[in-house]
Amino acid sequence: MKDMQENANIVANFLKGLANPHRLLILCELATGEKNVSELIDATSMAQTSMSQHLSKLKEENIVVFRREHRTLFYSIDNDAVLKIMDVLYHEFCEKGDDK
């Protein structure tokens, strides 16, 4: 096992990839299945450039992958840890205690 310090850097970068409201919304969309960029823009009302940059960050951290079909790029979540963490976050923040 790598030493803690080194792991801490890797894990922190991974978490930074998730720690943005726009990227979380993107991941919520992708959690229900593969989507192309236009669909993601429609679903989140984000600017196209901004979407592209956030997708780029998600790719960089190996959180999502994409495949090209003609001119269209389809993105999907390719990370088991991400799905597990989203599950924890959903139960913690979206299901309970929403009435404060």
Next chain:
Amino acid sequence: MKDMQENANIVANFLKGLANPHRLLILCELATGEKNVSELIDATSMAQTSMSQHLSKLKEENIVVFRREHRTLFYSIDNDAVLKIMDVLYHEFCEKGDDK
């Protein structure tokens, strides 16, 4: 349930609280049980000021709590989601595939 946008902001802030190598190391220490600030400084070799700021951030996001005993403050993790996420992260990043 709150709308996604609002939840996304809250969750992103929570994740930002975790997304720093120093804070992850602090949480690794606290995962084994309550520790005071001096112990955390010794264990992580961080500067005192830096430690204090990171603990402050962790408190702000309700990730840790503390209790005072005389002059000494004891910190501990007070968040079930944090422990679950750390567990996922540990399995993903610290146990497997460490030999790349």
Next chain:
DNA sequence: TCTTCAATTTACTATATTATGATATGATAA
């Protein structure tokens, strides 16, 4: 080839985060 569509990259600015040094607080002992 020329044009257009889908998406990315680049450049720039605004804002947020982090590290560091100096100072302050709160609790206790002398």
Next chain:
DNA sequence: TTATCATATCATAATATAGTAAATTGAAGA
């Protein structure tokens, strides 16, 4: 009260992140 220990806060500078506009790439149809 004064000194000291444990810790927090403040100020500042360096760095990272995010948003926006303009330019670029890659694929496909006219």
